[in-house]
Amino acid sequence: MGILSDYDTLREVTKNLSPPFMVVDLDTFDANARDLAGKARAHGKKLRLASKSIRVPALIKRLFEIDPETFQGIMCFSAAEARFLSDEGLDDFLVAYPSIVKQETENAIAVAKSGKTITLMVDSAYQVDAIDSQVRAASPELKLELCIDADMSLRRLGGLVHLGVQRSPIRSVQDFQALAEHIQTRDNVKLTGVMGYESQVAGLPDQNPFAPMQNFIKARVRRLSVKNCRRIRGEIADYLKANAIQIRFFNGGGTGSMAWTPTEPWLTEVTAGSGFLQPHLFDYYSEGHAKPAYCFALPISRFSAPDYLTVKSGGFIASGESSQDKAPIVHLPKGLETISAEGFGEVQTPLKNKSNVSTGPLGPIFFRPSKAGEIAERFNSYYLIEGGKVVEEVPTYRGMGRVFY
Numbered sequence: 001m002g003i004l005s006d007y008d009t010l011r012e013v014t015k016n017l018s019p020p021f022m023v024v025d026l027d028t029f030d031a032n033a034r035d036l037a038g039k040a041r042a043h044g045k046k047l048r049l050a051s052k053s054i055r056v057p058a059l060i061k062r063l064f065e066i067d068p069e070t071f072q073g074i075m076c077f078s079a080a081e082a083r084f085l086s087d088e089g090l091d092d093f094l095v096a097y098p099s100i101v102k103q104e105t106e107n108a109i110a111v112a113k114s115g116k117t118i119t120l121m122v123d124s125a126y127q128v129d130a131i132d133s134q135v136r137a138a139s140p141e142l143k144l145e146l147c148i149d150a151d152m153s154l155r156r157l158g159g160l161v162h163l164g165v166q167r168s169p170i171r172s173v174q175d176f177q178a179l180a181e182h183i184q185t186r187d188n189v190k191l192t193g194v195m196g197y198e199s200q201v202a203g204l205p206d207q208n209p210f211a212p213m214q215n216f217i218k219a220r221v222r223r224l225s226v227k228n229c230r231r232i233r234g235e236i237a238d239y240l241k242a243n244a245i246q247i248r249f250f251n252g253g254g255t256g257s258m259a260w261t262p263t264e265p266w267l268t269e270v271t272a273g274s275g276f277l278q279p280h281l282f283d284y285y286s287e288g289h290a291k292p293a294y295c296f297a298l299p300i301s302r303f304s305a306p307d308y309l310t311v312k313s314g315g316f317i318a319s320g321e322s323s324q325d326k327a328p329i330v331h332l333p334k335g336l337e338t339i340s341a342e343g344f345g346e347v348q349t350p351l352k353n354k355s356n357v358s359t360g361p362l363g364p365i366f367f368r369p370s371k372a373g374e375i376a377e378r379f380n381s382y383y384l385i386e387g388g389k390v391v392e393e394v395p396t397y398r399g400m401g402r403v404f405y
Contacts, residue, residue: 002028003385004295007332010366013385019299019364020313022379024059026386029276032290033063036258036272037070043262046072046269048094048251051081053273055376057088058394063276075271079107079118081404086116093118094147094193094251100130109139119145119193123168125182128189135188147193147251148179150236152229167197173235180245194236195251198229198261209284210325226260237266259287274372280329281318281370294382295331296375297364298349307353311365314349316378318370325370332366333357
């Protein structure tokens with residue numbers, strides 16, 4: 001863990017910072033980036049950055065500097081975010097979630113007309129028609145790039161058993177063909193990409209200490225899903241080849257599936273995001289993981305009893321199904337734990353001092369978030385540590401006054 005592994009060292013390095021604050025160990029961040037890029041490059045793949053897992057422009061730009069040959073493009077929240085990042089000097093945006101909101105299409109048009117590359121996600125004919133109509137009305141000379149989102153969830157017994165998220169209705173090569181052919185009939189859009197994201201592989205930890213009884217089932221689901229995803233994506237690749245349909249990219253994967261997804265020969269790129277910073281939820285994968293590259297500090301506000309202390313704030317609960325693993329965990333010093341009756345609170349979080357650790361009257365106490373990017377909505381800036389000292393303070397999206405949905 002480098003600088004983040006020892007409480008006294010980390011406290012000394014950050015002694016001039018006033019909690020709450022977030023710190024990023026750049027040495028570990030860079031090492032994680034090189035490792036993930038190497039996994040993609042070993043199979044001839046490019047690596048697309050999922051910006052929602054970072055939300056700090058300076059760190060996003062740093063990744064492209066680490067390995068400019070392997071890192072290619074950004075997977076965004078929205079076209080508004082893509083336009084913002086385009087203004088920051090970045091390029092090649094894949095908007096990961098469909099939208100037919102007029103303002104989103106206008107943002108995409110603005111990016112495309114600036115000379116940058118942007119691709120919008122679709123999974124239905126009505127989305128294609130809406131985008132095509134909006135582009136024709138605003139900029140009839142333009143053909144906006146589209147990517148088809150193919151569903152990778154695992155379905156059995158005619159759909160009675162569904163393992164994965166409710167995502168795309170494109171669930172077979174026949175569904176894909178129908179939508180691809182529909183795009184070809186439109187004048188102001190064109191098919192340039194395919195994405196198949198396997199959420200029940202990339203986002204399903206199978207060594208979760210908060211739900212140990214489910215780990216065997218999750219591991220089984222992940223193994224079955226790897227085969228299922230390979231089959232579906234392979235059938236789509238065969239269809240594209242048989243019909244001489246040229247696309248610019250074929251995307252798949254996430255941090256939690258980097259052991260498998262890059263091996264598929266038809267994919268041109270894989271996506272990663274959380275593994276650069278490594279929130280604690282991503283520790284719980286059987287095939288290995290990156291090292292924690294960041295943590296946040298909260299100040300001690302009171303000592304309610306000899307073996308208890310309370311920190312100010314702390315209720316930074318991650319999205320998804322409500323469960324214990326969506327809360328932060330105490331990182332340093334060791335020997336502190338939350339109280340089951342209270343957990344992490346909005347304005348205060350009491351901790352039991354099980355090991356009689358010494359923190360001093362001010363602390364601070366360091367924590368790791370559950371998910372990577374969401375925590376950036378709680379801080380205006382991150383402090384960057386390199387070579388054992390704080391070297392820079394950089395703004396988050398929030399700190400720049402930007403919120404994307």
